[in-house]
Amino acid sequence: MVSKVLVTGGFGFIGSHIVEELLRKGFQVGVLDNLSTGVESNLAEERPRIKIHRADITDLVTLRKVVIGYEAIYHEAALVSVKRSVEDPISTHMVNAGGTLNVLKVAVESKIRKLVYASSSSVYGNSQSLPKKEDMRCLPVSPYAVSKLAGEAYCSAFARVYGLDTISLRYFNVYGPRQREGQYSGVIPIFIGKALRNENPVIFGDGTQMRDFTYVDDVVKANILSLEMETDPGEILNIATGTPVTINLLADVISRETGKDNLKPIYEKPRPEDVYASYADITKANSVLGYRPGVTLEQGIRKVIDWFVSTGIYARQR
Numbered sequence: 564m565v566s567k568v569l570v571t572g573g574f575g576f577i578g579s580h581i582v583e584e585l586l587r588k589g590f591q592v593g594v595l596d597n598l599s600t601g602v603e604s605n606l607a608e609e610r611p612r613i614k615i616h617r618a619d620i621t622d623l624v625t626l627r628k629v630v631i632g633y634e635a636i637y638h639e640a641a642l643v644s645v646k647r648s649v650e651d652p653i654s655t656h657m658v659n660a661g662g663t664l665n666v667l668k669v670a671v672e673s674k675i676r677k678l679v680y681a682s683s684s685s686v687y688g689n690s691q692s693l694p695k696k697e698d699m700r701c702l703p704v705s706p707y708a709v710s711k712l713a714g715e716a717y718c719s720a721f722a723r724v725y726g727l728d729t730i731s732l733r734y735f736n737v738y739g740p741r742q743r744e745g746q747y748s749g750v751i752p753i754f755i756g757k758a759l760r761n762e763n764p765v766i767f768g769d770g771t772q773m774r775d776f777t778y779v780d781d782v783v784k785a786n787i788l789s790l791e792m793e794t795d796p797g798e799i800l801n802i803a804t805g806t807p808v809t810i811n812l813l814a815d816v817i818s819r820e821t822g823k824d825n826l827k828p829i830y831e832k833p834r835p836e837d838v839y840a841s842y843a844d845i846t847k848a849n850s851v852l853g854y855r856p857g858v859t860l861e862q863g864i865r866k867v868i869d870w871f872v873s874t875g876i877y878a879r880q881r
């Protein structure tokens with residue numbers, strides 16, 4: 564039984580939710596983060612109960628020291644934005660592919676019993692068939708997607724060559740509290756922030772493109788199950804809801820839930836680095852982990868709006 568767990572990127576959006584749940588379950592938790600996009604306030608209450616390692620995953624020497632004594636690793640640290648990867652593909656590669664290779668290398672040296680890797684639906688890229696299934700050919704279209712696929716391929720190779728027990732979870736469009744609005748953030752915080760400021764959402768393309776929006780609690784659930792269940796080394800699973808949602812529908816739900824029905828989308832040219840449609844077949848995660856998503860889009864959006872309002876930056880005006 565594993566008791567000491569290290570979460571890389573633990574001060575980030577998804578990582579901090581995983582840390583909270585691990586603490587609730589009684590694990591001893593360490594967080595490794597360079598605070599490039601993560602913030603310590605994400606774990607303000609938990610701070611006394613976690614061991615903090617302010618370090619960079621591209622620094623192999625420090626990483627080697629940090630990992631000693633841990634039994635499992637959740638590897639969430641990455642440069643996450645597709646847009647940023649287009650502007651600066653080299654740093655995205657160094658952190659996401661190179662940093663993952665470092666984490667895997669020290670995991671083998673420290674005899675880590677399980678490594679759970681945060682992969683991404685972006686690895687499928689423009690493969691045409693829908694829904695996306697794990698055995699489909701991956702055709703990544705952005706430098707970010709290539710870097711996440713490289714990390715995933717390293718996980719599978721390390722499972723095969725060094726016997727490291729890895730599992731890669733391909734998250735689909737995760738959203739939830741603590742996902743901040745900004746030029747590199749996901750569409751949901753951007754649309755909610757705009758709605759709360761009475762600004763129209765901007766849609767790239769005609770809004771018929773589909774995504775599979777997954778509430779962060781469901782992603783945390785899949786991560787916990789990945790540690791609890793015995794899985795094949797090198798396993799790869801989609802983590803999503805399996806329900807496609809168009810960007811037009813998302814904009815509608817957000818204007819309804821924020822009480823801003825007057826707002827109308829502004830349509831701009833599609834961006835070449837975006838895939839057109841993406842939603843998952845989650846049969847495999849269900850049969851391997853017993854994973855089932857539990858939060859609907861409306862429920863999740865309401866929780867995120869409440870969080871935005873609770874931060875005090877916005878007031879809800881109905």
Ligand SMILES: NC(=O)c1ccc[n+]([C@@H]2O[C@H](COP(=O)([O-])OP(=O)(O)OC[C@H]3O[C@@H](n4cnc5c(N)ncnc54)[C@H](O)[C@@H]3O)[C@@H](O)[C@H]2O)c1
Pocket residue numbers: 571572573574575576577578595596597598599600601602618619620621638639640641642643658662681682683684711733734735736737738749
């Ligand atoms: N948010 C999504 O929709 C989504 C979808 C698919 C996959 N993912 C993956 O999930 C993981 C977490 O994403 P997130 O949305 O929480 O992003 P995030 O930016 O909130 O979290 C990433 C964390 O990693 C840390 N970090 C970045 N570079 C680092 C480095 N060199 N060394 C140490 N720490 C570093 C950041 O400070 C931050 O705390 C990432 O691996 C991402 O690729 C996210």
